[in-house]
Amino acid sequence: MNKISKLGRRPLLAALSLAGLMALPFGALAQSPIVIKFSHVVADQTPKGQAAIKFKELAEKKLPGKVQVQVFPNSQLFGDGKEMEALLLGDVQMIAPSLSKFDRYTKKVQLFDLPFLFDDMEAVDRFQASANGQALLKSMTNRGLLGLAYWHNGMKQLSTDKDQLKRPEDVKGLKFRIQSSDVLEAQFRALGANPQKMAFSEVYQALQTGVVDGQENTWSNIFSQKFYEVQKTIAETNHGVIDYMVVTNAKWWDGLPA
Structure with a gap:
């Protein structure tokens, strides 16, 4: 787990030094501190949870x-179905949704949901640091969202309550929980599976009660949410990536004292 958590700290430091927060001339701020409510949907011991804690420590x-x-x-x-709306309404100032959550605001970020696009997290790093990757951070400003940085989670694995998950045909007819992404839905339907879009906080109970047969996630999420308690088989497929974009309300950001 230490290796997975380390992946989240490196882009955090980049966010602090390069994405803009530490570069702002905060000397002009009022006496009262600027309050940044940072909402997310995973546990503290996950890469995103640790990154958020480290962000708080370094910023303060x-x-x-x-x-x-x-x-x-x-x-x-807020759950992962409400946090984007909460950000736009000003109820929170920063969130870090999975990249799969942005399809309502831009189709460009959907490329991260394509299967086997990246061989490993180093390849993800290279793309996100490229001009094209950095341009995606600003691809939603017309919708009120400004990306500040990418944070890593890891490569996705498949799990199921069935005894075997070795070949693509083993998922045929099974119900899999997926994130709210049309690209992910198309992938599972192409394999003959029945994808079910569902909030992250509902996954454990859905697996436990048989509402779904399986799910796709990173090792850190499988561990922190204890999905292994209600799944018989985990296949290390590395078929996709779950990463996050730290985003803020563009209007709020522009309103900070210069």
């Missing part, structure tokens, strides 16, 4: 008395 250390970061993990404030 570098800007003492000027910024207060409040982190709300595990869908405490």
